[in-house]
Amino acid sequence: MTVLVIVFVLYIGIILGLGICSYFYTKNLHDYMLGGRSLSGPIAALGAGASDMSSWLLLALPGAVMLNGLNQIWLPLGLSLGAYLNWQFVAKRLRVYTEVANDSITIPSYFENRFMEKSGMLRLLSALVILIFFTFYTASAFVAGGLLFGSTFKIDYTTGLYITALIILVYTCVGGFLAISWIDFFQGALMFIALIIVPVTVWVHIGSLSEALHTVSQQSPVYLNAFKGTSIIGVLSLFAWGLGYFGQPHILVRFMATKSAKTIPQAQFICMTWMCVALIGAVFTGLFGIAYYAPHTLKNPETIFIVLAETLFNPWVAGVLLAAVLSATMSTASAQLLASSSAVVEDFYHKFIRPNAKANEMLIISRIIVTVIAIIAVLLALDPKSSILNLVGYAWAGLGASFGPIIVLSLFWRRMNLTGAFCGIVVGALTVIIWPYLKSLGGIFELYELLPGFVFACIAIYVGSVLSKAPSDAIYQRHQQMLDHL
Numbered sequence: 001m002t003v004l005v006i007v008f009v010l011y012i013g014i015i016l017g018l019g020i021c022s023y024f025y026t027k028n029l030h031d032y033m034l035g036g037r038s039l040s041g042p043i044a045a046l047g048a049g050a051s052d053m054s055s056w057l058l059l060a061l062p063g064a065v066m067l068n069g070l071n072q073i074w075l076p077l078g079l080s081l082g083a084y085l086n087w088q089f090v091a092k093r094l095r096v097y098t099e100v101a102n103d104s105i106t107i108p109s110y111f112e113n114r115f116m117e118k119s120g121m122l123r124l125l126s127a128l129v130i131l132i133f134f135t136f137y138t139a140s141a142f143v144a145g146g147l148l149f150g151s152t153f154k155i156d157y158t159t160g161l162y163i164t165a166l167i168i169l170v171y172t173c174v175g176g177f178l179a180i181s182w183i184d185f186f187q188g189a190l191m192f193i194a195l196i197i198v199p200v201t202v203w204v205h206i207g208s209l210s211e212a213l214h215t216v217s218q219q220s221p222v223y224l225n226a227f228k229g230t231s232i233i234g235v236l237s238l239f240a241w242g243l244g245y246f247g248q249p250h251i252l253v254r255f256m257a258t259k260s261a262k263t264i265p266q267a268q269f270i271c272m273t274w275m276c277v278a279l280i281g282a283v284f285t286g287l288f289g290i291a292y293y294a295p296h297t298l299k300n301p302e303t304i305f306i307v308l309a310e311t312l313f314n315p316w317v318a319g320v321l322l323a324a325v326l327s328a329t330m331s332t333a334s335a336q337l338l339a340s341s342s343a344v345v346e347d348f349y350h351k352f353i354r355p356n357a358k359a360n361e362m363l364i365i366s367r368i369i370v371t372v373i374a375i376i377a378v379l380l381a382l383d384p385k386s387s388i389l390n391l392v393g394y395a396w397a398g399l400g401a402s403f404g405p406i407i408v409l410s411l412f413w414r415r416m417n418l419t420g421a422f423c424g425i426v427v428g429a430l431t432v433i434i435w436p437y438l439k440s441l442g443g444i445f446e447l448y449e450l451l452p453g454f455v456f457a458c459i460a461i462y463v464g465s466v467l468s469k470a471p472s473d474a475i476y477q478r479h480q481q482m483l484d485h486l
Contacts, residue, residue: 004152007319008326012167015183015330019171022179037099039181039257041266046188047181048254048267049274050331052083052245056392057191057282058325059144063302065286069216069223071230072286074238076279082242083275087268090246091255093411095264097482098256105256106339107249107403108347114410115418116475120351122421126403127343129429130249133398134340135373139380140391141168141333146381148325151306161381164329169374172334173367177257180334187327192274194324195281198305201312202288215291223290237448241393244400244450246407249343250335261486333377341369393448394432401428401453409461414479420465428457 039047064072098104101113108126115122145164150157171179206212213224222228245251258264289304298304309321345366350357357365406424409416435449 003315004319004322007316008152008323011320011323011326014186015167016171018183018186019174019179022174022176022182037257038259039254039263040259041263042270043181043185044254044258044263045267045270046274047184047331047335048251049271049278050184050188050191050327051180051250051254051335052248053191053275053278053328053332056140056328057278058195058285058305058328059147059302060392061279061282062286062289062304063300065283066289066298066301066304068229069220069290070226070283070287071222071228071234072238073226073283074230074235075241076283078239078242079245080242080272080276080279081239082245084268084272085242086245086251087264087271090252090407090411091268092261092264092486093482094252094255094407095258095261096485097411100478100482100485106342106346107252107407108343110256111406111410111421114475114478115421116472117418122418122425123347123351125422125425127347129398129402129425130343131340131373133395133402134249134336134343135377136380136391136398137395138333138336138340138373138377140395141329141336142377142381143391144329145326145333147300147303148306148322148329151303152310152322158382161378164326164333165374165378168330168333168337169371172337173370176366177253177338180331180338181254181257183334184331187324187331188274190320190324190327192278194305194309194321195278195285197317198308198312198321199281199284199288202285202292202308205312206288206291212288212291216287219290223287233444233446236451237446240448240451240454241396243404243454244396245404247400247402247404248396249339249399249403250332252407253335253339337370337373337377340373341366344369344373394436397448397450397453398429398432400450401432401457403428404454405457405461409458411482413465414476415465415470416461417465417468417471417475419468420461420463423460423464424457427460428453431456 061072061076064075094110097114098110101110104110104113108123108130111117111126112120112123117123142161142165145168146157146161149155149160149163153160171183203209203212206215216223254267255264258267285305285308286301289301289308292308293304298307306322306325309318313321345362349365350362354361402425405428406416406421409424410421431453432449435445435447435452438445
């Protein structure tokens with residue numbers, strides 16, 4: 001136990017040190033929110049990957065595989081496809097367009113500038129959606145932190161939750177986007193290593209791959225059947241997670257923050273390699289966990305990675321591996337806290353309350369808002385029985401359906417207008433909020449709410465745009481300017 005404490009203290013010291021160092025590079029709100037558009041390919045790539053995957057990668061996914069078997073494979077497959085399409089078709093255009101559109105530093109400000117909206121209502125609506133769904137998303141990361149500290153150090157879940165929130169809050173408030181980006185690079189590398197070492201070690205410990213799979217099949221043949229216990233609706237629901245990538249502000253902002261559009265291909269290769277290997281490692285961690293522990297012997301299957309690390313490795317190595325779980329938690333929560341703060345400060349406070357606010361005032365308000373949102377997320381996460389996957393799934397669907405269709409269509413369809421944008425956000429968000437209440441009806445209503453939300457939002461954008469006035473010549477010219485810079 002003493003060794004684990006030492007490793008965690010050293011790890012936390014490194015994280016806070018990086019946060020303090022980045023403080024001296026943060027001179028204004030642009031630096032705090034977007035890092036001055038200075039990210040290199042590797043930093044942007046691992047930042048996007050680490051902030052994307054979160055504790056879901058090391059806890060929820062292995063736990064879902066351990067509980068249900070390979071029929072959960074459709075989820076990582078859908079995520080891999082969605083992430084690839086996001087990098088391939090959205091990243092470069094968004095990087096260029098956000099700079100062309102009055103150097104937009106947040107997604108809501110990009111929407112406002114893209115459609116040349118003057119009242120600020122579109123920006124306000126977007127900020128509200130971000131604030132609502134990201135608070136739930138941040139809560140999922142805090143749940144993971146509480147589980148990690150509770151399982152590792154045998155302390156109360158609530159105490160572990162407070163420790164996690166405090167660490168994340170400190171370096172996010174101090175260093176802003178640069179701190180998050182640098183720390184995410186370090187944390188992403190640690191997560192990558194952990195998800196290779198743990199399943200490989202379990203494999204070696206069991207003896208061979210065939211022996212491991214035989215042991216799994218002895219528990220139940222269902223575990224090795226990717227189609228058993230699934231349905232077309234079930235597979236579509238898991239695949240639909242990939243659609244969420246197009247609307248996640250904490251991922252999209254990494255595209256916006258790269259040095260230039262030329263950096264995108266390198267970042268895409270690094271991120272997709274990292275992601276595919278990490279997802280495979282997570283799946284095999286859960287699968288080999290079935291062979292090592294019967295699923296019913298663990299009180300919470302989402303702790304299988306933690307249990308394997310503590311069981312199979314000496315305390316020093318186990319400490320490093322468990323720090324990877326904390327890394328996954330921190331990388332996502334910090335990015336979400338900053339995105340939520342930017343939505344309140346830049347898209348509400350600065351826009352409507354204090355248009356003439358100075359840089360120092362904006363920085364102070366940003367840090368206050370980060371603290372307030374963190375407190376609300378902690379309150380949501382106080383129940384130790386909260387499911388990480390459920391919290392993540394709800395927030396992921398809300399953001400993906402509300403913003404994904406608008407992001408894609410605004411980049412590729414110049415005829416899209418302000419009316420279409422309003423319709424898309426409202427329909428996407430309402431569908432995600434209402435759909436879960438219809439699932440008891442069965443049939444098509446059992447679909448993951450992201451899929452109908454995304455489809456309905458696309459239809460709403462098209463209908464709203466076609467039935468209303470075409471965009472102005474200035475909007476068409478700006479769209480062409482974006483294309484000229486690609």
